[in-house]
Amino acid sequence: MQEELFTSGRNIPNIDPYLDVWHWPIALYLFLGGLAAGILFFAALFYILGKDEVYPGAVKKATVIPPIALSVGLLALIYDLTHPLYAWQLYTTFRIESPMSWGAWVLLIVTPIAFLWTFSYYREAFGGIESKLKLFNKLKFLNTFEAWVIKNRMNMAYALIPLSLILGVYTGILLSAFNARPLWNNAILGPLFLVSGLSTGAAAIIIMSKSMKEKHLFGKIDLGLIIVELALIAHMIMGYYAGSQVQLEAVELLVGGEFTLIFFGVVVLLGLLLPAFLEVGEIMGIKIPVIIPALLVIIGGLVFRFVMVEAGQLTRYLY
Amino acid sequence: MRYAMVIDTKKCVGCSDCVVACQTENNVPEGFCRDWITEVVSGSYPNLELELRSERCNHCEEAPCVRCCPTGASHVVEGGIVLVNASECIGCGACIASCPYDARFQHPDGHVDKCTFCHHRLKKGQLPACVSVCPTKCMYFGDLDDPNSEVSQLLKDRKYKTLAPEAGTKPHVFYLI
Numbered sequence: 006m007q008e009e010l011f012t013s014g015r016n017i018p019n020i021d022p023y024l025d026v027w028h029w030p031i032a033l034y035l036f037l038g039g040l041a042a043g044i045l046f047f048a049a050l051f052y053i054l055g056k057d058e059v060y061p062g063a064v065k066k067a068t069v070i071p072p073i074a075l076s077v078g079l080l081a082l083i084y085d086l087t088h089p090l091y092a093w094q095l096y097t098t099f100r101i102e103s104p105m106s107w108g109a110w111v112l113l114i115v116t117p118i119a120f121l122w123t124f125s126y127y128r129e130a131f132g133g134i135e136s137k138l139k140l141f142n143k144l145k146f147l148n149t150f151e152a153w154v155i156k157n158r159m160n161m162a163y164a165l166i167p168l169s170l171i172l173g174v175y176t177g178i179l180l181s182a183f184n185a186r187p188l189w190n191n192a193i194l195g196p197l198f199l200v201s202g203l204s205t206g207a208a209a210i211i212i213m214s215k216s217m218k219e220k221h222l223f224g225k226i227d228l229g230l231i232i233v234e235l236a237l238i239a240h241m242i243m244g245y246y247a248g249s250q251v252q253l254e255a256v257e258l259l260v261g262g263e264f265t266l267i268f269f270g271v272v273v274l275l276g277l278l279l280p281a282f283l284e285v286g287e288i289m290g291i292k293i294p295v296i297i298p299a300l301l302v303i304i305g306g307l308v309f310r311f312v313m314v315e316a317g318q319l320t321r322y323l324y
Numbered sequence: 325m326r327y328a329m330v331i332d333t334k335k336c337v338g339c340s341d342c343v344v345a346c347q348t349e350n351n352v353p354e355g356f357c358r359d360w361i362t363e364v365v366s367g368s369y370p371n372l373e374l375e376l377r378s379e380r381c382n383h384c385e386e387a388p389c390v391r392c393c394p395t396g397a398s399h400v401v402e403g404g405i406v407l408v409n410a411s412e413c414i415g416c417g418a419c420i421a422s423c424p425y426d427a428r429f430q431h432p433d434g435h436v437d438k439c440t441f442c443h444h445r446l447k448k449g450q451l452p453a454c455v456s457v458c459p460t461k462c463m464y465f466g467d468l469d470d471p472n473s474e475v476s477q478l479l480k481d482r483k484y485k486t487l488a489p490e491a492g493t494k495p496h497v498f499y500l501i
Contacts, residue, residue: 013340013361026417087415088434094395105394185424322424322488
């Protein structure tokens with residue numbers, strides 16, 4: 006038997022009895038960052054492949070989401086800071102060993118590009134809104150600016166491929182770089198969150214797209230990503246079981262502990278297995294509204310971030 | 325120069341004087357503490373063993389908090405002391421999550437706070453407040469790089485341990501056992 010306790014009456018807010026420094030805004034941001042990364046990756050990829058007219062949902066329509074997602078995500082991040090007036094200090098330095106520093110700089114570059122990309126398709130894909138707002142009539146310089154942005158689409162696409170991948174991976178590395186939290190501390194979390202982000206991005210494209218051909222293509226892409234994600238989750242669990250005592254204790258939260266139902270029930274079953282099953286059915290020709298698996302994937306991705314952020318903070322080295 | 329603290333668990337009685345001294349010296353806000361006493365009871369009755377430890381930031385050589393800090397607010401100064409610069413800290417909580425010892429906390433003013441080894445007292449040639457008040461004199465403070473210092477001698481002569489060495493942080497608070 007070994008029992009450890011603080012006899013000096015330690016009860017620090019957000020630290021005791023267990024860590025609670027990262028709240029819902031962080032989980033929401035990790036989801037939105039992954040979603041934006043996924044959409045931007047597919048938009049840039051299909052633009053470079055010259056398929057912007059074939060898959061307008063991915064290249065044009067759905068790209069309205071990343072600027073919104075990134076802006077909301079950034080606000081959520083700042084909301085969870087306890088010293089937010091000093092947030093500009095992030096941009097006075099670059100700390101190569103700090104994942105959060107990487108993330109801050111990548112966001113600073115990705116967010117404006119996401120806005121520019123959407124803007125370049127604003128009149129084309131959202132002509133209805135423009136015919137009401139008549140922004141281009143009121144502000145003449147927008148015409149020249151639009152021409153310049155459209156000219157640089159290919160440059161933006163080439164920049165977005167690595168940037169979106171870094172953004173997607175970083176949402177996982179942000180957690181996995183913490184040796185002190187055994188549930189987060191596994192190298193697969195980066196790739197896992199990237200794949201999950203790409204998968205939610207594909208799902209969002211399915212919802213935004215009007216063409217059946219495009220919906221089907223992204224249904225297949227999503228199916229592939231779900232399979233990879235399931236494999237990575239299996240590896241993650243195996244990794245914990247092959248790990249040290251602290252990781253064995255950490256995985257108990259997901260397997261047999263208080264997060265089991267939400268992790269296996271919502272994330273794995275409703276968010277991955279069921280949509281995969283529905284998408285296979287759809288490929289085989291069964292009539293299934295493709296929006297159902299897409300929504301399930303998005304909800305599963307969101308819940309997954311919440312589970313990891315919450316459960317990870319319950320795991321520790323000592324005591 | 326490499327500062328270290330050596331704490332004799334055989335002499336500590338867990339009186340919490342170090343905790344109160346720190347709170348007073350450093351104006352630690354009510355409800356928070358930069359050091360604390362951990363009581364460990366191990367074994368099974370009647371063969372029980374009690375260990376008392378005064379714990380704080382370990383001023384690690386491989387400090388994960390300094391590594392993960394996105395602004396450089398957490399930094400290392402001469403003597404290997406890990407400090408937080410409040411005017412650079414954005415309160416992101418990364419260092420708190422990275423610390424295997426849970427030695428950091430969010431100050432009510434927003435920035436992160438923790439033990440400084442009483443850096444301000446060291447500059448005046450004084451010992452950290454906790455060390456200076458210990459009634460059983462179970463705490464020692466000094467330079468590990470100096471082989472004749474009290475801490476170096478104690479670590480040479482006595483059996484000791486550090487907390488969670490498996491976390492790879494190379495802590496610089498040593499417990500004599």
